[in-house]
Amino acid sequence: MDEIIAKIDDPEMLSMIKKIVPFHGYLSTGAFIGLQMLQIARRLLDINEGDRVYVTCETFNCLPDPFQILCSSTIGNKGLKILDYGKMAMTINKAAKPGQKVVKGVRIFLDPEKTAKYPVFHAWYMNERKVPHEEAISELLKAGEDVYTWKFVDVQVPVKAKKDAAICKICGESFIRIDDEDICKGCSTTN
Numbered sequence: 001m002d003e004i005i006a007k008i009d010d011p012e013m014l015s016m017i018k019k020i021v022p023f024h025g026y027l028s029t030g031a032f033i034g035l036q037m038l039q040i041a042r043r044l045l046d047i048n049e050g051d052r053v054y055v056t057c058e059t060f061n062c063l064p065d066p067f068q069i070l071c072s073s074t075i076g077n078k079g080l081k082i083l084d085y086g087k088m089a090m091t092i093n094k095a096a097k098p099g100q101k102v103v104k105g106v107r108i109f110l111d112p113e114k115t116a117k118y119p120v121f122h123a124w125y126m127n128e129r130k131v132p133h134e135e136a137i138s139e140l141l142k143a144g145e146d147v148y149t150w151k152f153v154d155v156q157v158p159v160k161a162k163k164d165a166a167i168c169k170i171c172g173e174s175f176i177r178i179d180d181e182d183i184c185k186g187c188s189t190t191n
């Protein structure tokens with residue numbers, strides 16, 4: 001992996017990678033893809049240091065991690081939502097202004113028609129054979145934004161619903177209910 005890092009001369013990129021590595025465990029190809037997507041979104045949406053960033057990621061694999069560590073977009077603060085579609089794609093938007101119901105976002109995906117021009121990387125993407133992360137990331141460094149396709153989308157701003165707390169009839173613990181149910185999900189799925 002050190003050879004990869006030696007190939008990167010952009011100090012901003014290097015400093016971001018240095019934060020991703022300990023957080024994610026290593027620089028995976030997927031985490032690097034997430035980082036490139038973040039760079040594209042920053043440019044397209046004019047995201048600046050300190051801006052809140054909201055991400056809907058279409059896979060659990062690797063892709064969300066650069067956003068968690070670099071943008072503090074997490075599951076807990078609702079900056080990160082995961083749709084388990086198994087796709088190298090994500091939609092990114094900035095925070096809505098007060099009263100705004102829809103906010104401009106961008107959906108970016110890793111485009112197989114474009115990765116075809118980079119055979120080693122494409123083989124990694126389509127899982128045709130085992131490709132070491134070093135080789136896949138080397139190709140991505142060459143490709144830059146060339147392998148991504150994006151379009152602007154309208155993102156609905158979620159309406160904050162009042163939390164309806166109740167005491168579960170079975171376990172006696174408090175839970176937030178969605179309808180008028182009186183048994184918590186934990187008890188209703190195990191009983």
Ligand SMILES: [Zn+2]
Pocket residue numbers: 168169170171172173183184185186187188
């Ligand atoms: Zn219960």
